[in-house]
Amino acid sequence: MMDVAAAVLVVAGAALAALSGIGQVRFADLFTRMHIATKPATLGLLLVAAGASLRIDSAGAATLLFLTVVLQFATGPVSAHLVGRAAHRHGDWDRRNAAVDQLAEVDEL
């Protein structure tokens, strides 16, 4: 029973990883690609780590899995924000795709 639940969790996480990769090919501009690269991949990592913690029963493994998930959840938004802000400031994006640009008066271009 536990093994079935773990397998379902791991395969669901892997499906989210596949989804984020497909989005990289399908999505049109930098900020939508950044959206599809960070969120489903991080959730997929959480699901796979939950499945792994059901399968591997030792306290050390649970600690490492917890540390991996916390690290990914803490650093993923920060690094996406850094790259997005840098790209906006540098002008590495297509202005025609944006409905509103709230950073226009903050970043001098």
Place this chain on the structure above:
Amino acid sequence: MIGLAIALSLIAVGGAGFLYRLLVGPSLADRVVSLDGLLTLIVTAVLAWGAFTRTGTYLTLGVVVALVAFLGTSAFARFVEGRRR
């Protein structure tokens, strides 16, 4: 073991998408984002392998790769910003 094959194939499909964006991506920021996502998928694959084989030996690799991915991406972000137009 069929579950491991399914999970790793799905992660490989995702990795192919990220690799395509890494090679093709029009701007440098696209490449940095896809490299970050590719490293997340590598961590996911390591954890999936550990889950199906019941081995906790390589779980340290997940922590290390997640940390290196963050440091590399933030350094690249500074580089994207400071580059001359």
